[in-house]
Amino acid sequence: MAPGPTVALDGFGAELGFDVLAEGARLAAAEGIGLRVFGPPKELGLDGTDGIEVVPTEERIGNEEDPVAAVRTKKGASVVRAVADVAEGRADAVVSPGSTGATMAAATFGLRRLKGVQRPALAVQLPVPGQRVLFLDVGANVEVRAQHLVQFAYLGAAFSEAVLGVERPRVGLLSVGEESGKGRPEVAEANAILSRGEGVDFVGNVEGRDLPGGTADVVVTDGFTGNVSLKLMEGTAKAVAGAIGEAARSNPLSALGGLLMRPALGGLRRELAPDTTGGAILLGLRGVAVVGHGSSGAEGIANAVRLAARCVEVDAVGRTAALLRDSGAGRGELESGRAARDDA
């Protein structure tokens, strides 16, 4: 047994293939993180690696399948078994390198929700220059009520403090204007609740342009807006970087300039790479579940495993539960008849 936490790793789903996934697993294991990898032993070629146990698994859930239906019927699929490993105490956290939908469904069914949490939310650290911003929900809930947004604020604040080490994280609510009444009705209502709430440092509404700006450490929104925004940021950063590269190739002097700037730009490129931060974390469950970026390289896979291990080491789940309990952020559940339908 490795000295650090043990992570159950879904051996399928890495777009770049088994070799890249195995290399990522090796990088993490070399740092003392125990790994149980659910995948085909031969293709993974990890047998005998210190700290890594391969649990032979041939079944997988593909990106083209309906996640909820697939998770319910394919009990032997790698991501379902990896989640069960956590639920049954053989591993401390689960990591899947891809298929966000299947991982969310498997974790939501397989790991119970924290007391008072109506909807788990998917959070990411935004790949922006400089300061890291925790952003949620990026896709677990396309529709939300005000109480859900309020809970996301508490979930995000707890994670930011416990895992990212931000002291008294500033929490912002994404909207179309800074004034408290701006935005959809549920956003305005969440603003009102958070403004009179305790336990988080609520800075009010933030706008799209503030997301990269770091006016808040945690930014909360619904899963539709969050998912669109995350992909838009990635797309825009890529488009701008691509256009700059094109400008550099437009004439010999520019090309020389680009060459001279390359070392300095390398750091920025790493900083902006979506897999630098380890992927998305499903918050609000009684266990740690991380979804890596689908196109992650080995370092990206290792980062996802490291993030999961770190969550275990700092007891992110326990600290989140404590914040929810102390702040009373979960009480909304009792007021709502709709909460029951979330029970799976």
Added chain:
Amino acid sequence: MAPGPTVALDGFGAELGFDVLAEGARLAAAEGIGLRVFGPPKELGLDGTDGIEVVPTEERIGNEEDPVAAVRTKKGASVVRAVADVAEGRADAVVSPGSTGATMAAATFGLRRLKGVQRPALAVQLPVPGQRVLFLDVGANVEVRAQHLVQFAYLGAAFSEAVLGVERPRVGLLSVGEESGKGRPEVAEANAILSRGEGVDFVGNVEGRDLPGGTADVVVTDGFTGNVSLKLMEGTAKAVAGAIGEAARSNPLSALGGLLMRPALGGLRRELAPDTTGGAILLGLRGVAVVGHGSSGAEGIANAVRLAARCVEVDAVGRTAALLRDSGAGRGELESGRAARDDA
């Protein structure tokens, strides 16, 4: 009278001041666009300029005021009078350099909606490298029903074809996945309606990362997601460009590289500047209303006036009305009891 169209220009609201606004007006007038400028004659200093008439106006609507209330009570405010100029036939189009809310409110009250249009939408050309994408709604309607999204598709397609000269524009619906059922219920429903509809070339759902990618010529979403997305793109492009500048300053070799690249990057900077495209257009009305980018320079002001003039020249309103009529996209109004509440 100038040979071209006449544009009623709100003389207040340019963040950079009257001089910048006046200079923008001069640039547009020099190209044969007639201008009626509503503002303080002395500060504007435009008297005697060929093609420009200053209509003395001292009252304005500030950014801090509630737009709807202000428009209803301040009948003498510059933006209200500029809109009335169009409604009463003295000008062909209205342009305001700032206060999106007040301009939207004034135009929606002052210019009637096209037959069948339930909700006017605010559209922008996205400042992305390469191809221009028309994006709507960026803030007129924070909540929408499926039928509104469908109408936005027709409004956007008509504008793209008539004003931007895109032949058979491809229209995409912004969502969290490409599959037709993905996203909020109203998005899934709009996808179904557009898929069986005629008159627009519907390419299905597009994701956040596709927005800068140019997989569609027109991208449709609700005003909340659209507003957040637009500001996020601007913020991200600025953050990336800023980080690149910082990288260039990080050591002498990089600095030399940055210097050599500067001429090539200048074109890109202009391409990414939010005011290059002339601002946002309110679609779905029986008149042309353009809102410039608040922080526009003189060239940005001129671009907003040019955009408005071009809309008049190509009869954007008439062609939009024709597309709506031929496609039957406006029929949803009759089916909905809620349409009445939009009437002001």
